[in-house]
Amino acid sequence: MTLAMLPYLLAFLLLVVGLYAIIAKRNVIKVIVGLLIMDYAVNLLLILVGYRSNSGGAPMAPILTPDLAPADIAARAVDPLPQALILTSIVIGLSVTALVVALAIRLYDRYGTFDTGRMRNLRG
Amino acid sequence: MRGMSLIVRNTTRLVAGFIALFGAYIVLYGHVTPGGGFSGGVIVAGGLVLVVLAFGERFCREVIPHEVVRTSDAIGALAFLGVALLGYLGGVFFKNFLPLGQTGALASAGTLILSNLAIGVKISAGLFGVFLALALFRRRGERRLMAPEPPLPDTEAP
Amino acid sequence: MDPVLLLLLVLLGFMIVGSLVAIETRGLLSSVISVGAAGFALSVVFLLLGAPDLAITQVVVEILVLVVLVRVVITRRDETYATSRSTLAVGSVLLVLGILVAVVFLALGASGGAGLQMRPFGDPLLNEAAPASAMAPVGEIADAESDRPETIPQSIGGAYLQEGLKRTHAANYVMGIVLDYRGYDTLGEATVIFVAILGAYAVLRRLGRHSHARDEPDR
Numbered sequence: 001m002t003l004a005m006l007p008y009l010l011a012f013l014l015l016v017v018g019l020y021a022i023i024a025k026r027n028v029i030k031v032i033v034g035l036l037i038m039d040y041a042v043n044l045l046l047i048l049v050g051y052r053s054n055s056g057g058a059p060m061a062p063i064l065t066p067d068l069a070p071a072d073i074a075a076r077a078v079d080p081l082p083q084a085l086i087l088t089s090i091v092i093g094l095s096v097t098a099l100v101v102a103l104a105i106r107l108y109d110r111y112g113t114f115d116t117g118r119m120r121n122l123r124g
Numbered sequence: 125m126r127g128m129s130l131i132v133r134n135t136t137r138l139v140a141g142f143i144a145l146f147g148a149y150i151v152l153y154g155h156v157t158p159g160g161g162f163s164g165g166v167i168v169a170g171g172l173v174l175v176v177l178a179f180g181e182r183f184c185r186e187v188i189p190h191e192v193v194r195t196s197d198a199i200g201a202l203a204f205l206g207v208a209l210l211g212y213l214g215g216v217f218f219k220n221f222l223p224l225g226q227t228g229a230l231a232s233a234g235t236l237i238l239s240n241l242a243i244g245v246k247i248s249a250g251l252f253g254v255f256l257a258l259a260l261f262r263r264r265g266e267r268r269l270m271a272p273e274p275p276l277p278d279t280e281a282p
Numbered sequence: 283m284d285p286v287l288l289l290l291l292v293l294l295g296f297m298i299v300g301s302l303v304a305i306e307t308r309g310l311l312s313s314v315i316s317v318g319a320a321g322f323a324l325s326v327v328f329l330l331l332g333a334p335d336l337a338i339t340q341v342v343v344e345i346l347v348l349v350v351l352v353r354v355v356i357t358r359r360d361e362t363y364a365t366s367r368s369t370l371a372v373g374s375v376l377l378v379l380g381i382l383v384a385v386v387f388l389a390l391g392a393s394g395g396a397g398l399q400m401r402p403f404g405d406p407l408l409n410e411a412a413p414a415s416a417m418a419p420v421g422e423i424a425d426a427e428s429d430r431p432e433t434i435p436q437s438i439g440g441a442y443l444q445e446g447l448k449r450t451h452a453a454n455y456v457m458g459i460v461l462d463y464r465g466y467d468t469l470g471e472a473t474v475i476f477v478a479i480l481g482a483y484a485v486l487r488r489l490g491r492h493s494h495a496r497d498e499p500d501r
Contacts, residue, residue: 003287004402010294012385014301016378021305024374029310029355033317036347037301040324043340044294050439051331053284053404059332062443062455063158064227070447073455078332079408079439080446084459086336088471091162091247094343095478098254101350102482105261114310114360150338155452158334160460166342173349194483201476208469218465224451233452239461239468246472250479251346257486258350 007048015041028104028114035100039093043086050079127180136178143171151244155233161240165247172252181260193253200246207238287403289330297323310355318348335456407437 018041021034054060054076062080064073104114111119127133151164176184214221225232297320304316321344329337389400401407411433435441442459452458460468 004404005400007287007290007294007403008389008400009386010291010298012382012389014294014298016382017298017301017305019381020374020378021301023378024371025305027310027360029351030305030313032351033304033313036317037304037320040297040320043336044297044324044327047328047331047333047336048403049400050406050408051404052406052408053286059286059330061158061332061334063334064447064453064455066228073447074440074443077443077455079406079437080442080455080459081437081439083333083336083456084464086333087160087162087339087456087460088468090336090339090343091166092471092474092478094166094251094347095254095475095482097347098251098258098350099478099482099485101354102254102258102485105258105354106485108358108360109261114358155454155457155461158454158456159338160335160454160457163335163339163342166339166346170342170346173346177349197476197479201472204469204472208465218469220450220462227447227451228453233450233458233462236450236452236457236461239465240457243468243472247475250475254479254482255346255350257483259353261486262488 008045011041011045011048014044017041026115026117028107028116032097032100032104036093036097039089039097043089043093046082046086046089050082052076052078127183128178132178136174140171140175143174144168147171147244147248151240152237153230154240155236156228156230161243162247164240165244166251168244168248169251169255172248173255176256176259184256190253190256193249193256196249197246197253200242200244200249203242204239204246207235207242211235284404286330290327293323293327293330296320297327310360311352314348314351314355318344318351321347333456335454406439408435408440408443410436411440 015038018034018037018039021037022031025031025034051059060068060073060077062073062077062083064070107119108114113119147164147168147170149164150159150167151161154160154164172188176188208218211217211219211221213219220234220236222234222238224234227233230237300316300320300323304313304320307313307316321340325337325340325344328334328340435444442455442463446452446455446458446463450458450462452462
């Protein structure tokens, strides 16, 4: 495995770190943190796949500025399709986080704690 | 939810207009420079959150009631669907039927600017409404949020 | 070595360390702030890899998430007791390490046909193009004889880069894809956001008959 594969490896590592937080933590806020980390890891992996290096310089974003020609963009720019997918994914992640935080607030309101180990009495 | 100190309130008075202007710029020029409806909508929502945090809940309930926020959310979503359905004027669903114009100008790329506006309104109203619902959630025994105030004299909790 | 790659590895290391700190620290406020730091590092990564729209969106989304989470955590006191090393924690660490090894072996594995043969970082499928004479033009690829491209890109992103300006006249190619080429996906995303926000309203709603109660009876 060459050095060029290392960014992908780190993105996968971030993904399983988030998965560990969701599985093994008792506190509801830590579970939400794990969900956020998994969100970041997925977006990171998508943007890494679409990167096209520009022979040692700064990458070229797919935005047409007045000093560039369209043929330049087609030959050297970064892939725009993963960026379009990630743009929707980021805002969906925010909405789902808001929903999960609402659930956490209701849990605290009902049981007085964020610790799932003490939410055992299923009443009502 | 109480407001914050005098310094925060005065700073918010100065800054909130600029935040709204910047958010509107990002939304409107989304098809020319980086940005678009999603980023601009979240920026405007952030500005509204700043106003609510600085001036407190009573101010917000009079100036930006929760019903107005939820209605704007729905209007934004329906406007985006309307732009998609108007594509039938060009032949197919979601067709870009307006004239394409010159690249780099504000009036270019057809329906993209209308879609950006609809999405900007929807995202900003939706996220601000969710923040209000989360922040003003009452614990047990206090008044509830999404209902008119009950006219009982003993519910004025400090 | 490529300076972009070096800076990217430093930022990714920072994100992983921040995430581990966020998970293992005892206080909830420190945990939330740590994950906020990881989110801001992600926005710098987006900027580094040539995605300015995403960097703007990630920064403001991260700010809103931090405001909401810090408000939730500060106003609620929660005494978490120290948890001992239970079998669940150890078992889950082994499980996720196993998943990581399996994914890495399958995705990044040997190029002898054992894995998915992912292309190296910085050299995507975008870089390949086939000569147009090898394919018959399909449908609306070229309007005029002079408009016909010499090479046809091998990936869809390349086709968007090549044809996007002529079809949408949008200087921001990403917005042209999101709202014109893939507008249907954006409609689905607006629906998902709408439903998630409705779900949050439904969860936080109080039923009518509890509005005048002082103390909730334990049902």
